[in-house]
Amino acid sequence: MAALLVAGFALVACGxxxxxxxxxxxxxxxxxxxxxxxxxxxxxxxxxxxAQAKASGVVSxxxxxxxxxxxxxxIADIRNLISSGANVIVINPxxxxxxxxxxxxxxxxxxxxxxxxxxxxxxxxxxxTNDQVAYGNLGADWxxxxxxxxxxxxxxxxxxxxxxxxxxxxxxxxxxxxxxNIKVVKQTFTNWSLDPAAQQMKDIFSSGIKxxxxxxxxxxxxxxxxxxxxxxxxxxIVGADNNKFVQExxxxxxxxxxxxxxxxxxxxxxxxxxxxLATLQKSHSYDHVIHLTPQVWDNTTADxxxxxxxxxxxxxxxxxSVAFDVKPxxxxxxxxLIACQGPG
Amino acid sequence: xxxxAVAEAPRMAGMRFGRAARRYGWTVAVYALLAVLMVTTIIxxxxxxxxxxxxLTLAALPLAFAAAAQTMVVLSGGIDLSVGPLMALANVxxxxxxxxxxxxxxxxxxxxxxxxxxxxxxLNGAIIVLTRVPDIVVTLATSFIWAGLALLVLAKPTPGxxxxxxxxxxxxxxxxxxxxxxxxxxxxxxxWIPLRRSRAGLAIYAVGSDRNAAxxxxxxxxxxxxxxxxxxxxFAACGGLALSMTTGVGSPLAGTYYTLSAVSAIVLGGVSxxxxxxxxxxxxxxxxxxxxxxxxxxxxxxxxNYGQMIQGVLIVIVVMIxxxxxxxxxx
Numbered sequence: 001m002a003a004l005l006v007a008g009f010a011l012v013a014c015g016x017x018x019x020x021x022x023x024x025x026x027x028x029x030x031x032x033x034x035x036x037x038x039x040x041x042x043x044x045x046x047x048x049x050x051a052q053a054k055a056s057g058v059v060s061x062x063x064x065x066x067x068x069x070x071x072x073x074x075i076a077d078i079r080n081l082i083s084s085g086a087n088v089i090v091i092n093p094x095x096x097x098x099x100x101x102x103x104x105x106x107x108x109x110x111x112x113x114x115x116x117x118x119x120x121x122x123x124x125x126x127x128x129t130n131d132q133v134a135y136g137n138l139g140a141d142w143x144x145x146x147x148x149x150x151x152x153x154x155x156x157x158x159x160x161x162x163x164x165x166x167x168x169x170x171x172x173x174x175x176x177x178x179x180x181n182i183k184v185v186k187q188t189f190t191n192w193s194l195d196p197a198a199q200q201m202k203d204i205f206s207s208g209i210k211x212x213x214x215x216x217x218x219x220x221x222x223x224x225x226x227x228x229x230x231x232x233x234x235x236x237i238v239g240a241d242n243n244k245f246v247q248e249x250x251x252x253x254x255x256x257x258x259x260x261x262x263x264x265x266x267x268x269x270x271x272x273x274x275x276x277l278a279t280l281q282k283s284h285s286y287d288h289v290i291h292l293t294p295q296v297w298d299n300t301t302a303d304x305x306x307x308x309x310x311x312x313x314x315x316x317x318x319x320x321s322v323a324f325d326v327k328p329x330x331x332x333x334x335x336x337l338i339a340c341q342g343p344g
Numbered sequence: 345x346x347x348x349a350v351a352e353a354p355r356m357a358g359m360r361f362g363r364a365a366r367r368y369g370w371t372v373a374v375y376a377l378l379a380v381l382m383v384t385t386i387i388x389x390x391x392x393x394x395x396x397x398x399x400l401t402l403a404a405l406p407l408a409f410a411a412a413a414q415t416m417v418v419l420s421g422g423i424d425l426s427v428g429p430l431m432a433l434a435n436v437x438x439x440x441x442x443x444x445x446x447x448x449x450x451x452x453x454x455x456x457x458x459x460x461x462x463x464x465x466x467l468n469g470a471i472i473v474l475t476r477v478p479d480i481v482v483t484l485a486t487s488f489i490w491a492g493l494a495l496l497v498l499a500k501p502t503p504g505x506x507x508x509x510x511x512x513x514x515x516x517x518x519x520x521x522x523x524x525x526x527x528x529x530x531x532x533x534x535x536w537i538p539l540r541r542s543r544a545g546l547a548i549y550a551v552g553s554d555r556n557a558a559x560x561x562x563x564x565x566x567x568x569x570x571x572x573x574x575x576x577x578x579f580a581a582c583g584g585l586a587l588s589m590t591t592g593v594g595s596p597l598a599g600t601y602y603t604l605s606a607v608s609a610i611v612l613g614g615v616s617x618x619x620x621x622x623x624x625x626x627x628x629x630x631x632x633x634x635x636x637x638x639x640x641x642x643x644x645x646x647x648x649n650y651g652q653m654i655q656g657v658l659i660v661i662v663v664m665i666x667x668x669x670x671x672x673x674x675x
Contacts, residue, residue: 063645067638067652070601071501071591076403076635080642083389083396097503098591101514121503161501161597 027060028280030273031081031089034066035074036159039192040242040319041218041266042092045117048270048330049090050342055332056277062342071098078102088112088276090269093120096163112279116272118163123288126279128272128329130264131291132164136171138296139238139262141178143213146236146258146300150181151212154204158192158217165189168217185209190219194319201226211235218264220245221318224257240264241297241311244318249299250308261297261308265323267330267337268292274329292326370614370666371626377662378629381636389643394520400635401525402590405513406431408631409583410602411609412532413465413576415627418610420572421552421619422479426468427580427606429490431599434461434584436498439505439594447508454509458581464490465577469570487603494596501595505588513589525590529628531582536624539575548572553620609634612659614666633658 030053036042046064053059063084065077071094079102081089089106093099093115100122103113107124114126143153155172158165176182186209190197197219204211205226213236216223220239227234234252237259239245249259271290278284297311298304311322316338324334386392410427417424434457441453472482516523539545547568550558559565580599587598607617613630615622634655641651 061645063642064647065638065642066647068601070598071593071595072406072587073403073601073638075590076399076639077642079395079399079402080639083399084643084645095501095591095593095595098501098593098595100503101510101592161595166500 026058028058028087028277029085030059030062030276031078031084031086032062032064032066032269033074033077033081033089033091034064035069035077035092035094036192037066037068040317041192041264041321044266044317044320044337045092045269047337047340048267048324048332049273050340051332051336052267052270052273052330054341054343055330055336056274058277058281059343061344069094071095075099075102078106082106082109082111086111087280088114088273090114090116090272090276091120092117092269094162096166097121112276114272114276116268117266119167119289120163126272126275126286126288126290128268128275128290129164129292130268131293132167133171133174134291135262135264135294136168136173137175138171138294139260140172140175140215142260142262142296142298143215143236143238144176144179144182147182147213149179152183152185152210153213153215154186154188154209154211155184156197156200156214156216156219156223157187157189160189165217172215185211190217192217192219194219194222197222198226202230205230205232214238216240218242220259220261221248224248224252224259234258236260238262241322242318243313243316243320243322246297246308246322247312247318249297250305250312253299253305258300260299260304263295263297263323264321265292265326266321267323267326270332270337271326271329274331369669371623371629374613374626374629374633378633378636381633381640385636385640385643388640394516394523396639397521398516398523398525400632400639401523401529402513403635403639404628404631405525405529405590406583406586406602407605407609407635408529408532408628409579409586410599410606411613411627411631412536412624413579413583414603414606415610415613415615415622415624416548416572416576416579417479418615418617418619419552419622420548420569421555422469422472422569422572423483423617424465424468424573424576425480425483425603426487426490427576427583428599428601428603429487429494430461430464430577430580431584431587431602432494432596433464433490433497434458434581435587435598436494436594436596437461438585438588439502440497442506442509442588443502443504445506447506450506450509454585457585458578461581461584462574462578465580466570466574468577469573472573473566473569491596494598498594498596501593501597503593505592505594507592510589510592513586525586528582528586528589532579532624532628535575535578540623544568544571549620551620605634608655608659612662 032049034042050062053062074094099120103122103125106113114128116128119127119129188200201223215238218240221244234257239261241261241263246261275286297307299308324337413427437457442450468483468486472479513525547563550563551565551568609630610627613627637655638651
């Protein structure tokens with residue numbers, strides 16, 4: 001049995017080890033740590049990191065530690081990436097504070113650590129995220145205005161306790177404080193997965209809760225689909241710039257769907273890598289905290305409708321975001337992103 | 345007379361060896377497998393050093409405790425689906441009470457948390473014994489209770505475990521090759537070995553392997569099962585505290601991944617899910633093996649998702665070989 005295992009490992013070793021040929025200028029090793037699998041957004045984020053690594057021309061290898069795990073597992077993954085000789089580590093953190101000591105260990109060794117999508121509190125790390133507080137705020141504000149400042153809304157959150165969810169909830173709460181007649185009548189955690197969100201919508205329909213609008217943390221088209229399959233009249237829905245939701249906002253407008261897509265580009269991963277590489281090469285000095293300001297694409301305004309119609313891409317996975325780059329940071333093309341190939 | 349004694353001695357030794365092989369064979373095999381994997385890892389990664397060894401021990405620590413907790417319950421013929429939530433409960437209780445305090449105070453807190461969660465484990469056992477509802481149903485129900493309680497204690501992940509307490513697991517006081525986490529892991533044999541040799545420990549095995557026979561031999565079934573759940577609760581509390589020390593935060597969802605990983609570890613470690621067979625020491629090695637596999641995949645630059653598949657294949661192979669051994673013994 002043991003021999004079998006060794007053989008297995010050896011086989012894998014032969015297949016996986018990169019060729020050592022080519023003694024060109026310094027090439028960097030990039031480590032990626034992600035702890036949510038089976039999620040289209042995160043897959044696209046990882047593809048953007050691979051595409052940016054390839055486009056940069058200075059990366060020889062991208063090592064991806066991608067598994068569903070907790071903060072303790074992510075600490076082990078990051079330590080293993082340090083051991084693997086990573087020069088830049090891009091992480092999507094599972095906790096704002098739990099990774100601080102391992103990040104500090106990495107930066108003390110001269111490794112550039114970039115937290116993307118969600119923030120960490122360790123000051124030696126670079127943080128490149130969508131402004132998640134603004135994400136919650138802008139979407140909730142749009143919804144409250146759409147409802148005329150009065151009504152019941154459902155808040156479909158992400159994963160309880162992860163930084164982005166906490167920030168978005170904070171933004172939403174702040175926005176709704178200005179509308180005393182808007183009430184959050186139900187709060188759910190979708191875990192950013194399709195099945196729980198679908199089940200929660202079924203439960204909400206059968207429970208008879210009266211609601212006038214839905215705010216989602218990005219599991220949006222699933223909610224629209226549930227309205228369609230249950231033959232319920234649409235209420236205003238806030239989602240993200242996901243391909244299928246963007247399509248639905250554009251095409252189901254005639255059937256009474258009003259909604260807004262708040263942008264949250266997964267290529268933030270590639271942008272984070274670009275910041276990390278520039279820092280490593282000392283070619284550009286960036287602030288330690290970089291926030292993107294989300295846009296709101298409203299299907300009831302001419303501008304918004306045009307943007308939605310123009311960005312929908314039938315060649316793209318339905319659960320991918322329509323944003324394929326984050327200018328000015330990323331330098332790859334849309335084809336690079338879809339190809340999802342790293343260097344080598 | 346002298347001749348019979350001479351003839352008898354090797355036979356006795358042979359019997360004793362056979363029994364020892366049956367009892368400890370799996371444990372030895374699991375440690376051998378771990379050794380082989382370690383050697384393979386060092387071949388793959390020649391600069392494997394103290395840092396990597398510390399990484400492995402830190403990753404294995406909470407899983408080893410969770411698996412030890414599950415082992416106690418499974419040995420007594422039960423199953424505990426609330427191991428993860430019990431860990432979460434210990435984790436958040438520790439954060440709430442330690443926040444802003446020094447090392448000595450925090451150690452006192454740790455002892456109280458250990459006691460509280462041990463009692464929670466005892467309560468699991470007591471409900472099962474008193475209501476006669478199957479273990480899997482009761483612990484599924486209590487898993488929601490402990491998880492809800494953890495959310496009541498702490499609504500969201502919060503930092504604040506004192507640095508001195510974190511260093512109890514993260515540092516390496518004696519030598520770089522003896523990480524503190526490894527010393528913490530000694531709690532497992534320190535509790536297990538005396539228990540294993542005591543009447544109470546024997547009773548847990550007896551209850552797990554044949555409840556009727558145990559009852560007719562005068563074993564107090566209820567008490568033995570409650571004891572198994574209590575020690576399980578104690579180990580789960582250790583696991584929750586280990587998470588506090590390695591992450592420095594309290595999180596109400598801390599134990600989520602450990603209930604099922606612990607089952608993988610005990611199966612790999614040679615504990616029969618039917619009860620009454622196996623021990624904790626093999627399970628600790630299994631926790632190391634399960635933590636080593638994703639690390640090796642990262643060293644090789646391969647998606648650790650494949651590592652999860654390899655874990656599954658490994659468990660199936662090991663259990664099949666174990667089953668084959670049992671069949672051959674019977675023949």
